[in-house]
Amino acid sequence: MQDTFVTIARFPYSTEAQIAKGRLEADGIEVFLRDNLTIDTDPLVSQAIGGVKLKVLAKDEERAREILKSIKAYSVDNEGHPIVCPNCKGEHIEMYTSINNFKSLMSFLIGLLFFTLPFSARYQYKCEDCKTEFPIKN
Structure with a gap:
């Protein structure tokens, strides 16, 4: 269970997700983006597929959420x-x-x-x- 990725945030565009990803990686949290290439190819499908998903390992979920909350x-x-x-x-x-x-x-x-x-x-x-x-x- 600790080796699985969980979605902690969704963004309409990959640029916003990349900023959050960079911040989390700077704190040593492994991050994975899903559907970012699809939305970069056709931004109009963002809402249809649920945006860019920011995923972290389950063991880092709580710490990652606190970091994202602190930079809002x-x-x-x-x-x-x-x-x-x-x-x-x-x-x-x-x-x-x-x-x-x-x-x-x-x-x-x-x-x-x-x-x-x-x-x-x-x-x-x-x-x-x-x-x-x-x-x-x-």
Whole structure:
């Protein structure tokens, strides 16, 4: 069982997987990528086959997951300081776009129809620790 590979992460493109692979190999963890050549050949099949799979030996799984978790980028403010959750004071904050009013819906639809970027988007933050959602403060 210890000589088998387990999937610890999936990436839509092989470039992201190569970065994670390099970081894990630098820490002495043996890494194997699966389906990276298929996706490099035809990136449109990435979602159909489940992306590039990052695999490590079962004995290294826990340590590899901790390393990947430690290098994940979280949201920062304009000065480079981590954004803090107003509820739990955690710093594991992700930014996402929301369509929550008519203006942002119309912007999304126009962008979809004319292949342009939306000109009105609302951004929110979400804490990964306590799942609190809060708006950007300007």
